[in-house]
Amino acid sequence: MEDKVILLDFWSSSYAMRVRIALEEKGIQYEAREQNLVDKSPLLVDMNPIHKMIPVLIHNGKPTCESLVIVEYIDQVWNDRSPLLPSDPYQRSQARFWADYIDKKIYTNGKKLWREKGEKQEEVKREFIAGLRALEGELGEKVYFGGERIGFVDVALVPISSWFYSFEKCGNFSIEKECPKIVAWVKRCMQKKSVSKSLPDPQKIYGYVLQLKQKLGID
Amino acid sequence: MANAEVVLLDFWPSPFGMRVRIALAEKGIKYEYKEEDLQNKSALLLQMNPVHKKIPVLIHNGKPVAESLIAVQYIDEAWKDKAPLLPSDPYLRAQAKFWADFVDKKIYALGRKIWATKGEEQEAAKKEFIESLKLMEGKLGEKPYFGGESFGYVDVVLVPFYSWFYAYEVFGNFSIEAECPKLIQWAKRCSEKESVLKSLPDHKKVHGFVLELKKRLGIE
Numbered sequence: 194m195e196d197k198v199i200l201l202d203f204w205s206s207s208y209a210m211r212v213r214i215a216l217e218e219k220g221i222q223y224e225a226r227e228q229n230l231v232d233k234s235p236l237l238v239d240m241n242p243i244h245k246m247i248p249v250l251i252h253n254g255k256p257t258c259e260s261l262v263i264v265e266y267i268d269q270v271w272n273d274r275s276p277l278l279p280s281d282p283y284q285r286s287q288a289r290f291w292a293d294y295i296d297k298k299i300y301t302n303g304k305k306l307w308r309e310k311g312e313k314q315e316e317v318k319r320e321f322i323a324g325l326r327a328l329e330g331e332l333g334e335k336v337y338f339g340g341e342r343i344g345f346v347d348v349a350l351v352p353i354s355s356w357f358y359s360f361e362k363c364g365n366f367s368i369e370k371e372c373p374k375i376v377a378w379v380k381r382c383m384q385k386k387s388v389s390k391s392l393p394d395p396q397k398i399y400g401y402v403l404q405l406k407q408k409l410g411i412d
Numbered sequence: 413m414a415n416a417e418v419v420l421l422d423f424w425p426s427p428f429g430m431r432v433r434i435a436l437a438e439k440g441i442k443y444e445y446k447e448e449d450l451q452n453k454s455a456l457l458l459q460m461n462p463v464h465k466k467i468p469v470l471i472h473n474g475k476p477v478a479e480s481l482i483a484v485q486y487i488d489e490a491w492k493d494k495a496p497l498l499p500s501d502p503y504l505r506a507q508a509k510f511w512a513d514f515v516d517k518k519i520y521a522l523g524r525k526i527w528a529t530k531g532e533e534q535e536a537a538k539k540e541f542i543e544s545l546k547l548m549e550g551k552l553g554e555k556p557y558f559g560g561e562s563f564g565y566v567d568v569v570l571v572p573f574y575s576w577f578y579a580y581e582v583f584g585n586f587s588i589e590a591e592c593p594k595l596i597q598w599a600k601r602c603s604e605k606e607s608v609l610k611s612l613p614d615h616k617k618v619h620g621f622v623l624e625l626k627k628r629l630g631i632e
Binding site: 243252255257258259262263265266269270282283285286287289290293294327 | 463472475477478479482483485486489490502503505506507509510513514547
């Protein structure tokens with residue numbers, strides 16, 4: 194029986210992009226179904242009744258939710274190609290640690306960065322930059338966080354780079370200036386088809402942010 | 413020294429620390445327990461978890477693993493021949509990880525609001541806390557454990573909060589057992605296991621700790 198893989202998706206979600214990249218890396222055929230997050234579909238509510246959020250991976254009718262849980266699931270099911278997590282338990286624990294760090298320091302602050310102003314925004318920017326700098330330390334001289342090939346941490350982090358242009362415009366700073374190694378790593382990742390296919394155009398994201406700001410009444 | 417191979421930097425009332433204690437006990441792993449003074453963190457803690465400077469930190473042959481869920485998964489993978497905590501089926505593993513994430517997102521944060529706030533904020537936290545526990549009761553169903561017939565990952569992740577229920581009930585002025593009797597039954601069943609018995613502190617002690625904490629933080 195052929196695998197049926199459906200992704201409940203939203204084009205600007207960095208969390209959903211993680212899943213797209215993982216599916217592309219493994220060469221898995223899937224159907225992406227763009228969701229309306231304001232008027233949620235019965236399928237979304239049925240497949241993720243607890244959080245009612247995307248991404249949701251539906252594999253042969255069975256749903257998995259939470260982006261990092263989904264990426265690990267994909268890695269385990271399609272374990273015969275392009276491994277994302279290392280096989281050594283200690284190295285796996287370190288990859289999970291840094292993915293968790295990315296969620297806590299980069300993604301959470303990213304969400305706030307474009308919404309805040311003044312001193313609150315400065316504080317968020319500082320934490321965001323400090324987070325990227327810590328990740329630069331972890332990357333070191335490696336090509337990717339996963340070593341010679343992209344891995345779990347690369348998949349966890351690279352999607353937010355599609356939002357960098359928006360953060361820079363809203364926060365009035367240059368991420369390349371503050372964290373050149375991260376920007377160089379992003380460029381390397383973007384040369385991979387699995388990544389470039391899965392990330393939207395940063396200008397499109399910026400247009401979307403401007404629309405959201407208008408809707409939310411933020412300057 | 414055999415047990416210096418595994419060291420746990422911990423703090424006795426921490427539910428996150430308890431998770432790691434339980435996992436180590438389930439696997440029968442001998443380890444050295446080091447109590448940290450969180451007001452005066454040791455050089456070892458700062459060295460082993462420079463990023464977050466928090467407990468628990470599991471140190472195995474000198475190599476640190478921080479974040480309780482990550483440490484429990486590490487223990488399960490590094491000592492995979494005994495008492496498996498996560499299922500081997502990828503879909504069931506993903507379900508277990510989803511529910512562990514749910515516990516982290518809801519139970520801890522809401523529990524904290526119950527003892528740290530008052531009035532409307534506290535009432536809202538109590539309501540959401542009970543709703544979250546009821547969702548977990550639904551997930552448990554008629555099974556003896558979240559892991560099915562045997563104690564597993566989600567059981568390890570949730571049961572430490574049982575030692576805090578008495579404190580939540582006193583400060584929140586409500587009965588968790590009245591709202592979620594099945595969950596309390598499950599918690600009592602878990603508490604009969606030696607790994608859990610050994611790892612959870614006395615709930616009155618936890619209540620005393622929260623009283624002192626509130627005083628120190630200037631919360632009434």
